[in-house]
Structures are given as C-alpha cells and as structure tokens.
Amino acid sequence: MTERDRQLLRDIEALLASSEHQDNPLKAPLEALYRRHTEQLERLDRMASISDGFQRNVKSDLSTAERRLERQQRRQHKLSRIADGYQELLFERKQTLESEVMLDPLTKIPNRRGLHTELRRLMAASSRQQRPFTLAMVDIDHFKRFNDEHGHDVGDQALLVVAKVLDDTLRGGDIVGRWGGEEFLIALPGASLWAAEPLFERLQAKLRTTQVVSDDSLTLTVSIGAAEHRHDETYEQTMNRADQALYQAKRNGRDRWEAAE
Numbered sequence: 001m002t003e004r005d006r007q008l009l010r011d012i013e014a015l016l017a018s019s020e021h022q023d024n025p026l027k028a029p030l031e032a033l034y035r036r037h038t039e040q041l042e043r044l045d046r047m048a049s050i051s052d053g054f055q056r057n058v059k060s061d062l063s064t065a066e067r068r069l070e071r072q073q074r075r076q077h078k079l080s081r082i083a084d085g086y087q088e089l090l091f092e093r094k095q096t097l098e099s100e101v102m103l104d105p106l107t108k109i110p111n112r113r114g115l116h117t118e119l120r121r122l123m124a125a126s127s128r129q130q131r132p133f134t135l136a137m138v139d140i141d142h143f144k145r146f147n148d149e150h151g152h153d154v155g156d157q158a159l160l161v162v163a164k165v166l167d168d169t170l171r172g173g174d175i176v177g178r179w180g181g182e183e184f185l186i187a188l189p190g191a192s193l194w195a196a197e198p199l200f201e202r203l204q205a206k207l208r209t210t211q212v213v214s215d216d217s218l219t220l221t222v223s224i225g226a227a228e229h230r231h232d233e234t235y236e237q238t239m240n241r242a243d244q245a246l247y248q249a250k251r252n253g254r255d256r257w258e259a260a261e
C-alpha cells in the first residue's frame with residue numbers, strides 16, 4: 001500500500017469519527033465499507049507474510065538440498081577415485097602374476113608356459129612374413145653327475161650361468177627359455193639352420209670357458225639339437241625334430257651340436 005492510500009484511509013477514518021457527520025445517512029454504509037476494506041487489507045497482509053515465510057522455507061530447503069548434493073557429489077568423486085586406484089592396482093597385480101606364471105623362478109627367463117606363448121607368436125609372425133625360424137634344444141651334459149659331485153646349489157648356479165650365457169649371446173628378438181630341468185630352448189626368428197650354425201659354435205665355446213663358480217675352474221658343456229621350421233609343420237613338430245637331433249648329439253659324444261633331418 002502506498003503512502004497516498006494510507007493517507008486516504010486516515011482521512012476517511014477522521015471524517016467518520018467527526019461529530020458533524022454523526023447524522024449523515026452515508027455514515028453507516030461508509031463505516032461498513034471502511035471496515036470491510038481494512039479487513040481485506042489485513043487478510044492480504046497475512047497472506048503476503050505467509051507467502052514470504054513459505055518462500056524463505058523453500059529457499060532454505062533448496063540451499064540445504066544443494067549443499068547435501070554437493071557433499072554427495074564430492075563423496076562420489078572420492079569413491080570413484082578410490083575405485084579407479086583399486087582397479088589399477090588389481091590390473092598391475094594381475095599383470096605381475098601373469099608374467100610370474102610365465103617365468104622360471106630360478107633363472108627368471110621364460111618357463112615352458114612362457115615359451116609356448118612366445119612360440120605361438122613366433123609361428124604367427126613367421127607365417128605372415130614367410131620367414132624361416134630355427135629351434136634348438138640346449139641340454140647340460142652329465143648334469144646328474146655334476147650335481148652329485150658339486151651339490152645341488154652349485155647345480156643351480158650352473159643353470160643360472162647357462163641361462164645368462166644364452167641370454168647374452170643371443171640377439172634381441174631371439175627367444176630363450178627353460179624348457180625344464182637342465183634343458184633350455186632357443187628360437188631364432190628369421191634364421192635358417194645354416195645361418196644359426198655360428199651361434200651354436202659360439203655358445204658352446206663360451207660355455208666351455210665360463211666358470212660356474214668364481215675362483216674355481218669348474219666349467220660345463222652343453223649339447224645342442226637344432227631344427228629349422230618347415231612351413232607345413234607345427235612348432236611342436238619342429239621341437240620334436242630338434243629333440244631327436246639333441247639325442248643324436250648326446251650319442252655322438254656330447255659338447256657338440258647336430259642338425260635335425
């Protein structure tokens with residue numbers, strides 16, 4: 001209500017109260033009109049204040065809800081960060097476990113399972129690129145006697161030495177692993193049997209002079225059986241031929257290499 005409206009009401013109130021209008025026939029209906037009007041104004045005031053209160057409540061409910069939502073979003077964000085970190089950790093653990101399952105615990109080179117994985121990859125790549133590859137079984141000579149004479153720990157040391165010499169002598173991209181016991185397998189991608197020959201000679205020469213234990217002249221020798229993969233056979237068949245060649249190398253006196261038929 002404006003100040004002018006208020007003044008008008010005050011004027012009407014004064015006129016109704018004035019003695020000179022006591023007998024005016026308009027006084028009674030005007031008084032009734034005035035009362036009705038002021039009652040309506042009061043009602044309007046009450047409604048306005050109810051509506052203000054309602055609006056204040058709605059505003060405060062809204063800001064409480066907003067704060068709660070923000071808190072929840074922050075919590076959710078934190079939880080999803082924790083979940084992400086946890087997943088990463090699980091993934092790393094899985095990777096570590098998977099790679100550990102593929103490694104020989106003593107020499108840390110691929111074990112038989114790891115070799116199978118690598119050989120499958122080699123097969124696929126070689127047939128795609130139509131390149132040859134050669135497999136060779138490398139077996140320590142008289143290892144039982146070696147163990148018996150020098151003890152199992154020195155035997156383990158010998159296995160480490162062979163693994164290291166193989167690893168050091170091969171090129172990057174070549175595959176070396178422990179097939180089992182005192183037997184190692186090497187795979188030479190892109191190499192024909194003829195091209196692999198100098199490598200076998202070099203390996204055997206190196207092992208003949210490598211000391212198994214430092215400050216000790218103890219050395220060992222290995223026999224090697226090698227086979228070049230034929231395009232129509234599986235790698236297991238190539239390995240079988242290499243194994244037969246190894247058997248032949250043992251029969252022919254050890255510390256030598258033989259090529260498969």
Ligand SMILES: Nc1nc2c(ncn2[C@@H]2O[C@H](COP(=O)(O)OP(=O)(O)OP(=O)(O)O)[C@@H](O)[C@H]2O)c(=O)[nH]1
Nearest residue numbers: 139140141142143144145147152155156181182250
């Ligand atoms: N120290 C040690 N010895 C092992 C390990 N795995 C297998 N051996 C031993 O390797 C020896 C293999 O013996 P054989 O299969 O008879 O072969 P070998 O004595 O090397 O004879 P040839 O192969 O015919 O020259 C066994 O005495 C096994 O106990 C190992 O992890 N550590």
